[in-house]
Structures are given as structure tokens and as C-alpha cells.
Amino acid sequence: MSDIEGVYEDLEADVSLEEFREAVEAKVEQMGGLADEETAAMLVAHEVGESEVGGIADIEPGMEEAKFVAKVISIGEVRTFERDGEDEDGQVVNVEVADETGSVRAAFWDDHAEAAIEELEAGQVLRIKGRPKEGFSGVEVSVDDVEPDDETEIDVQVSDTYTVEDLSLGLSNVNLVGLILDTDSVRTFDRDDGSEGKVSNLVLGDSTGRIRVTLWDEQADLATELEAGTTVEVIDGYVKDRDGTLELHVGNRGAVEAVDEEVEYVPESTPIDDLEIDQTVDIAGVVRSADPKRTFDRDDGSEGQVRNIRVQDATGDIRVALWGEKADTDVGPGDEVALGDVEIQDGWQDDLEASAGWQSTITILESESSDSGAGETDASGSTDANAGLSAFAGDDGSGEDTADTADLETDTDSDSDSDEPSDGEELEFTGVVVQAGDPIVLDDGETTMSVATDADVGLGEEVTARGVVRDGRLEANDVF
Numbered sequence: 125m126s127d128i129e130g131v132y133e134d135l136e137a138d139v140s141l142e143e144f145r146e147a148v149e150a151k152v153e154q155m156g157g158l159a160d161e162e163t164a165a166m167l168v169a170h171e172v173g174e175s176e177v178g179g180i181a182d183i184e185p186g187m188e189e190a191k192f193v194a195k196v197i198s199i200g201e202v203r204t205f206e207r208d209g210e211d212e213d214g215q216v217v218n219v220e221v222a223d224e225t226g227s228v229r230a231a232f233w234d235d236h237a238e239a240a241i242e243e244l245e246a247g248q249v250l251r252i253k254g255r256p257k258e259g260f261s262g263v264e265v266s267v268d269d270v271e272p273d274d275e276t277e278i279d280v281q282v283s284d285t286y287t288v289e290d291l292s293l294g295l296s297n298v299n300l301v302g303l304i305l306d307t308d309s310v311r312t313f314d315r316d317d318g319s320e321g322k323v324s325n326l327v328l329g330d331s332t333g334r335i336r337v338t339l340w341d342e343q344a345d346l347a348t349e350l351e352a353g354t355t356v357e358v359i360d361g362y363v364k365d366r367d368g369t370l371e372l373h374v375g376n377r378g379a380v381e382a383v384d385e386e387v388e389y390v391p392e393s394t395p396i397d398d399l400e401i402d403q404t405v406d407i408a409g410v411v412r413s414a415d416p417k418r419t420f421d422r423d424d425g426s427e428g429q430v431r432n433i434r435v436q437d438a439t440g441d442i443r444v445a446l447w448g449e450k451a452d453t454d455v456g457p458g459d460e461v462a463l464g465d466v467e468i469q470d471g472w473q474d475d476l477e478a479s480a481g482w483q484s485t486i487t488i489l490e491s492e493s494s495d496s497g498a499g500e501t502d503a504s505g506s507t508d509a510n511a512g513l514s515a516f517a518g519d520d521g522s523g524e525d526t527a528d529t530a531d532l533e534t535d536t537d538s539d540s541d542s543d544e545p546s547d548g549e550e551l552e553f554t555g556v557v558v559q560a561g562d563p564i565v566l567d568d569g570e571t572t573m574s575v576a577t578d579a580d581v582g583l584g585e586e587v588t589a590r591g592v593v594r595d596g597r598l599e600a601n602d603v604f
Contacts, residue, residue: 179225180294183265185258190265194221194228195278196248198297202241217241220297221250222280227294227363229264230254236267246282249273262294262364289332291370296362298372302328302335303387304354305464306485307347309449326350326380327464327485328358328372329389334464334485337361338373339380346380352487357383391462391487397439399468399476407444407478408462408489409437412572413559417451434558435461435478443471443558444478446486453486460489545593553598554588557581563597579603 144165152164183190200218207214217237219230230252232240244250251273254265281290285299308325315321324347326337337358339346350356360378364371374380393408417431431451433444444463446453455461463478464485471477480486545551553573555566560581563574566589575589577600591600 180221180223180228181225183228183256183263185256185263187256189253189268190256191251191253192223193249193251193273193276193278194223194230195280195282196220196244196246196250197222197227197280197282197295198246199240199244200297202237219244220295221252222292222295223278224280226292227280227296228262229259229294229296231264231266232270233266236270249276249278251276262362287332288328288330288335291335291363291372293363293365293370296360298358298361298363300328300330300358300361300372301383301385301387302330302356302358303389304350304352304356305329305334305389305487306352307350308482310344310347324348326356328356329387329391329487331388331390334389334391336366336369336371336483337380338364338371340373340375342376343374343378343380350380350382354382355385355387356380357385389487391464393437393462395439396435396437396442399442399478401468401470401476403468404465405468406462406464407435407437407442407466409435409441409460411455411457411459411461412436412441412567413565414456415559416561435463442476442478444480447479447481449482450480450484450486455486455488462487462489545596545598547593547595549593550591551593551598552588552590554586557585557587573598575600575603577603 148161148165152161180192180194183192197220200220202215202217204213204215215234215237217232217240219232219240221228221230231254249272251271252265252267253269254267256263256265258264285301286295287300288302291298291300304326306327310322310324313321313323322341322344324339324344326339326347328335328337358372358374358378358380361372361374362378364373391406391408394403394405396407396409399405399407412434414434415432417429419427419429422428429448429451431446431453433446433455434441435444444466462485463480464487466478466480466484468476469479553566553568553575555568555571555573557564558567558572559565563576564579564581566573566575566587573589574597575591576597577589577591579587579600581587581603588602588604589598589600590602591598593599
């Protein structure tokens with residue numbers, strides 16, 4: 125066995141012995157006789173091993189070369205361009221390829237571009253060698269060599285239109301139809317070249333999940349033109365990672381258009397009774413109370429705003445702080461809501477509370493109070509947020525509200541009218557402040573009571589109000 129064959133046997137890379145011999149001979153010649161065949165073989169083996177990647181997810185812009193196997197997802201159009209100092213135009217075709225770890229855009233140049241148009245088709249598996257670089261939508265590979273691989277199977281879906289569940293890091297040319305769950309304001313920023321850029325966000329949902337959509341420059345204003353509840357199609361988006369979460373981005377080459385299609389979005393939520401501190405979760409339920417919006421000064425001198433609401437599901441209730449623009453959301457008592465990506469934190473008197481910031485979504489759901497199976501929790505422990513959340517606020521299933529949730533006057537069952545205080549009755553009521561405003565609302569764990577008082581109380585305080593009931597409200601003489 126020759127020295128070359130001995131090194132080749134230990135090589136864990138997909139390269140033929142003939143190709144390896146040719147590379148070793150070229151290395152010997154390149155070294156000008158400073159290395160024998162065995163040394164050159166070891167150098168080549170090291171270079172080959174470094175360029176062979178385990179999957180597309182391992183490709184990085186700093187690599188000199190990458191070799192990988194991937195399936196063709198889509199083939200772009202040929203683009204021609206002028207080369208400096210040359211009479212003949214160049215041409216390039218962008219081909220989207222993917223494996224089980226992710227996807228990447230591969231740029232086929234000149235002769236490879238012609239072959240891509242004439243010979244490639246979606247679903248074909250290729251063995252690619254190329255140079256990674258940072259491109260418009262993430263890492264791209266400039267192809268140096270490519271050949272078909274009919275033996276390797278890659279389990280990747282080839283689709284013209286994706287669902288949220290289908291998306292993976294690096295995908296481009298993505299078309300996706302979804303329901304707008306939330307919108308954001310347009311923000312401006314300065315680029316390194318001195319120009320001004322614009323960016324905004326939408327959140328889209330479909331039957332498989334939801335995703336944040338980032339709109340750049342010419343597309344950014346769409347966030348103020350489109351409303352929650354509108355069905356749209358994202359055209360030619362690309363998938364990127366933000367803090368471990370996938371996002372769909374739309375630049376000047378893409379578009380977002382309203383379409384006349386029905387899209388089902390059924391959020392799955394964590395029961396409130398199961399929440400734990402430091403989680404980021406989805407919750408859903410009925411808004412029991414809502415405080416006025418408050419403004420405050422930040423340390424940097426800017427002004428912030430927050431609004432507290434209390435949300436109840438079949439298992440319990442929790443205070444939710446709506447920060448920034450989320451505080452402007454038009455939501456009030458009786459609304460059925462789904463809150464996505466809220467952070468569970470330690471609140472007042474060791475109670476848990478949820479925080480809804482810029483990354484959170486607030487979706488007001490349509491009431492389905494007549495749905496007899498409402499509010500049930502499935503085997504996975506997730507609550508179907510669309511399944512009759514009004515049952516949490518005292519609906520008896522007949523389709524008529526048995527408690528006046530809009531005024532938060534009581535949370536008692538409709539079958540026990542005799543338990544409600546009568547007009548003119550003197551009453552002492554002790555509970556936790558769940559709405560600090562005019563009026564305040566107290567909750568004793570079973571019933572809520574609206575209290576008219578000038579007393580200064582804070583959310584979460586336990587107080588006792590004593591006075592006379594007028595029109596279902598306690599007009600308090602004393603609050604202590």
C-alpha cells in the first residue's frame with residue numbers, strides 16, 4: 125500500500141481515491157519539492173477534512189471552502205451583468221438548496237448558470253463545492269463545482285407555498301399565506317453609508333403556528349396600512365434567526381399583499397394555573413378588568429407607558445402588564461384574548477404576573493360562547509384559546525351572558541341571583557385590588573365587586589370596603 129493510499133484510508137471525507145491522488149500531486153508540485161508524497165497527502169487530507177461540512181447549518185462565511193450535499197428547492201432566473209474590462213457579460217443564477225439542517229442560496233456563475241437553467245430541477249440532489257460568503261439574506265455559497273448525486277436521499281419538502289411549520293433557517297423565495305395577528309409601528313435607523321432605513325414588524329399565524337415578519341424599507345409602511353385580522357400573502361421572503369427564534373424577512377425584492385383566503389389560526393396556550401416564573405409562554409382567556417394607561421419617565425429621560433389587565437381562563441387568573449405600544453391595544457373587560465410570547469415574572473405579594481413587551485402578540489378572538497365543548501384542555505395540557513373562552517367569565521352555554529363582565533359588577537353564577545347584594549343593602553367587602561381606577565374593583569377569589577371611592581389604593585393590595593350598595597356597586601364610606 126502506498127503512502128497516499130494509507131492516508132486516504134484514514135480520510136473521513138467523500139472524495140474518490142483518484143481525486144485525492146490528483147490533489148496530492150498538485151500539492152507536491154505547489155510545494156516545489158519541499159514535501160514528499162506522504163507529507164503532501166497529509167496536508168491535502170487536512171484541507172479536505174476542513175471543507176467537508178456535516179450539514180448546511182455548519183456553513184459559515186469565514187470558511188475558505190465548503191463541500192456538502194443538498195436538495196434543490198427552487199431555481200431563480202438568469203441575471204446578466206457587465207464585468208470590468210471584459211467584453212463578454214457575466215451571468216448568475218441563484219439556486220435555493222436545503223438539507224435536514226437548513227437551507228442556503230447557492231450562486232451558479234457563467235457556465236454553471238447555463239447548466240443550472242438547462243439541467244437542474246426542483247427535488248434533485250446535488251453534491252456542491254463552493255466558497256461561503258455573507259449575502260443579502262444570510263450566508264450564500266458561490267459554487268465552484270457541482271455534480272448530481274442520485275444515491276443520497278434528503279428528507280426536505282419542496283414547496284411553492286410554505287406554512288409556518290415548514291420554515292427553516294436560511295430559506296429564501298418563501299411564499300406564505302397567513303392571518304395578521306399583530307402590527308407594529310415603523311422605526312427609522314441610520315445605515316453605515318449615511319442613508320436612512322426603515323423597519324417594522326407584523327405577526328402572522330396559520331393553522332400550524334405563528335411567526336414574526338420583519339419588513340424593510342419600502343415594505344415597512346405596510347405595518348401601518350394593514351390591520352390585524354387581515355389575510356395576507358408574503359411573497360419572496362427569507363428566513364433568518366433572531367435570538368434563537370426564526371423570523372421571516374421581506375425586503376425590496378419581496379411583497380406583502382392582502383388576499384381573499386380563509387386562514388385558520390387556533391392558538392395553543394398554557395393554562396394559567398400551570399405558569400411558572402421565568403417562562404415565556406402563550407396564554408389565553410377573558411379580560412376581567414383593565415386599568416387606565418399610565419406613563420412614566422425612564423432613566424434615559426424618555427417617556428414610557430404601561431397598562432395592566434387581568435386575564436382569566438378555566439384554571440385561574442393573572443395580571444398582564446402591557447408595555448409600550450402594547451398599552452394602546454383596544455382591549456377591555458369581556459374581551460377574549462390570546463397573548464403570545466409573554467414573560468412570567470414575580471409580581472406583587474409573590475403573585476406571578478405576565479409581561480407583554482414588543483416581542484409579544486395580543487390577538488382579540490371572536491367569541492364562540494355557544495360552543496358546548498368550550499374551555500377544555502387537551503392531552504398536551506394546552507388550552508384551545510378559541511374554544512368558548514366566554515365560559516371563563518360565567519357563560520352558561522346558552523349564548524347569553526349570565527354575568528355583566530363589561531361592568532365587572534359580579535362574577536357569581538346566574539343560578540344564584542339571591543346571592544347578589546340588593547339595592548340599599550349595607551355591605552362590607554374584603555378583596556384584592558384588581559383594578560385601581562374609578563371605580564376600583566376588588567376580588568375575594570370568588571366574586572368581584574365594583575367600589576366607588578376616593579381612596580388611594582394600589583394594584584394587589586388587600587383592602588376592605590364598607591358602605592351601601594347602589595345599582596350593583598358598593599358606594600364606600602370607609603376603605604381600610
